[in-house]
Amino acid sequence: xxxxxxxxxxxxxxxxxxxxxxxxxxxxxxxxxxxxxxxxxxxxxxxxxxxxxxxxxxxxxxxxxxxxxxxxxxxxxxxxxxxxxxxxxxxxxxxxxxxxxxxxxxxxxxxxxxxxxxxxxxxxxxxxxxxxxxxxxxxxxxxxxxxxxxxxxxxxxxxxxxxxxxxxxxxxxxxxxxxxxxxxxxxxxxxxxxxxxxxxxxxxxxxxxxxxxxxxxxxxxxxxx
Numbered sequence: 458x459x460x461x462x463x464x465x466x467x468x469x470x471x472x473x474x475x476x477x478x479x480x481x482x483x484x485x486x487x488x489x490x491x492x493x494x495x496x497x498x499x500x501x502x503x504x505x506x507x508x509x510x511x512x513x514x515x516x517x518x519x520x521x522x523x524x525x526x527x528x529x530x531x532x533x534x535x536x537x538x539x540x541x542x543x544x545x546x547x548x549x550x551x552x553x554x555x556x557x558x559x560x561x562x563x564x565x566x567x568x569x570x571x572x573x574x575x576x577x578x579x580x581x582x583x584x585x586x587x588x589x590x591x592x593x594x595x596x597x598x599x600x601x602x603x604x605x606x607x608x609x610x611x612x613x614x615x616x617x618x619x620x621x622x623x624x625x626x627x628x629x630x631x632x633x634x635x636x637x638x639x640x641x642x643x644x645x646x647x648x649x650x651x652x653x654x655x656x657x658x659x660x661x662x663x664x665x666x667x668x669x670x671x672x673x674x675x676x677x678x679x680x681x682x
Contacts, residue, residue, distance in 0.1 A: 461578055462486045462503055466496035466522065467511040467540070472563075476509065476540075479567045483575070493517030497525055504531055506578060510557075512541035512548060520555045527556035536577055536630065540570070553676050558630045577630050591626045593680070596667070598626055607665055614664070617642060621657050625670065625680040634677040654678070 463485045465473050470491070477487045488503055490496035494517055500508060508526065512519035519539060526532055539552040539560040549560045559577065561570060591598040597606040603619050605612040614622065620642045625633060638654055658670060658678060671679045 460484060460486045461507070462488070462505040463574070464488050464490065464496065464500055464503065464505040464508045466490045466493065466508065466514070466519070468492060468514045469511070472511075472540075475567060476570070479571050480574070483571055493519065493522035493525075496522055497529075500526055500532060500535070501529060505535055507536040507538065507574060509538050509540050509574075512539055512543055512552065520551055523552070523555040523557055538574070538577070540565075550673070550676065553632045553673055558632070591623065593626050593629060596626070596665070598623055605665070607667075612664060614661075618657050618661055618664075621654070622661055622665075625678060629680050632673055632677050632679045638677065 463480055465476055465480075465487060466489075467473050468491050473489045473491070477489060480487050488499055488505065490499050492514055496508070496510070510519045510523060514522075519541065523537055523539070526535070526537060536558045537556060539549075539557050540563055541548065541552075541560070542563045544562045552560045559573070561573065565573075589600045591600075595608045598619075599605070600623060603614070603616065605614055605619065605622065621638065624638065624641055635654055643653070658672070661667060662670060667680075669681045671681055673679060
């Protein structure tokens with residue numbers, strides 16, 4: 458069985474040791490780096506499944522490191538999770554804007570952090586962007602038949618609503634920026650109003666009763682299981 462690879466980037470050696478120990482007990486292959494530059498080099502070398510990244514580091518901070526990692530083609534499917542002592546809203550927003558999949562504050566207990574990492578990696582292994590049928594909890598999205606089923610009830614959605622839901626469900630731990638949603642659902646050749654996405658999200662919530670479509674103000678949307 459393929460062991461998942463995790464890269465830890467943090468300038469606090471004790472943090473690296475504690476998290477590495479717990480992850481290795483779970484069967485993960487763990488690589489560490491103490492700064493952003495070294496982290497980027499090791500990420501290119503091992504192509505990890507998940508990167509746990511600190512924000513405040515010397516030489517190159519976590520935000521800049523995340524932005525550079527997201528420019529590397531081979532790492533497009535790698536999950537990036539910030540683990541930082543900074544809990545301010547603007548720091549978390551900066552992390553998501555840089556391309557992170559999640560943001561965790563360092564006061565979290567190791568066992569809870571490991572559980573979150575387990576859940577993230579399990580979800581990404583079950584769902585691929587090319588899947589014809591996506592199953593998210595009691596929600597089933599059939600791409601070929603453009604059909605949605607929730608708790609046994611069937612829904613026939615307008616195409617754009619369906620495409621939007623399918624996009625969000627294709628990667629439940631990714632924050633989809635508004636620009637990306639417009640490009641992938643409506644296309645570059647179609648001019649739509651700024652509130653178009655908001656209207657479609659509201660309709661999906663009303664029809665399906667989905668309360669797990671999160672709005673990240675000023676960034677985009679995320680479907681959370």
